[in-house]
Amino acid sequence: MLPREKLLFSGVASLSNDELLALFLRTGSAVQSVHELSHELIKHYPNLSQLARTTVEELCQIKGIGTAKACELLAAVELGKRISREQIQTQNITQPEQLADYMIPLVQHEQVEVLMCLPVNNRHQILSMHEISRGTINQTIAHPRDILQPCLIKQAYGFFIAHNHPSGNPEPSSADDKLTAKLKDAAELLEIKFLDHIIIGQNQNGKANYYSYQSQGKL
Numbered sequence: 001m002l003p004r005e006k007l008l009f010s011g012v013a014s015l016s017n018d019e020l021l022a023l024f025l026r027t028g029s030a031v032q033s034v035h036e037l038s039h040e041l042i043k044h045y046p047n048l049s050q051l052a053r054t055t056v057e058e059l060c061q062i063k064g065i066g067t068a069k070a071c072e073l074l075a076a077v078e079l080g081k082r083i084s085r086e087q088i089q090t091q092n093i094t095q096p097e098q099l100a101d102y103m104i105p106l107v108q109h110e111q112v113e114v115l116m117c118l119p120v121n122n123r124h125q126i127l128s129m130h131e132i133s134r135g136t137i138n139q140t141i142a143h144p145r146d147i148l149q150p151c152l153i154k155q156a157y158g159f160f161i162a163h164n165h166p167s168g169n170p171e172p173s174s175a176d177d178k179l180t181a182k183l184k185d186a187a188e189l190l191e192i193k194f195l196d197h198i199i200i201g202q203n204q205n206g207k208a209n210y211y212s213y214q215s216q217g218k219l
Helices: 005-010 017-025 034-044 048-052 065-087 096-107 144-153 173-192
Strands: 112-119 128-136 158-164 191-201 210-212
Touching: 005 210, 017 034, 017 065, 048 065, 048 112, 048 191, 065 096, 065 144, 096 112, 096 191, 096 210, 128 144, 144 158, 158 173, 173 191
Parallel strands: 158 191
Antiparallel strands: 112 128, 112 158, 191 210
């Protein structure tokens, strides 16, 4: 059964990753069918998280993938990220798992450390999201005032921060601990609730994991 027929008969969730890719690609090349091309993509990117962190230039190195197909694939990935963001922005973020689910698609694919701040209202609903700093493969530099500025502008009740560890290990570094401690003191002075700091990692199976300061009793 062709992917389109399978979707119509059993629903989109019934499609495998390579069948979904075949639908996006629509056509193959002069020497490959669309199904062979989708299988080739799965060989290059066995986990969808790997596909999400690639670039147009890297995709175009795969035989049969041109600029148009590469752009369409990355647009589909970005659309999925935005849908995920919209869904969680209406929720009350009361558990670290919810925050992790929101942030994992956004930062786990980054090749360098990226620190994000998320101001929230008194119902713990996300008001906005701000990239505070972008660092190296193992370090990002931020000052508490840079993190707290968007919270003040939004007149936020509180805030979350999150960053990724490209190494895959979400355990905090000494620099992470120092920043968290300084930020906690600064937030208390301004009477803004510092609700959690999570670090996004990735295990060997490609599934993201995380560390929560709130869960560990450090906030």
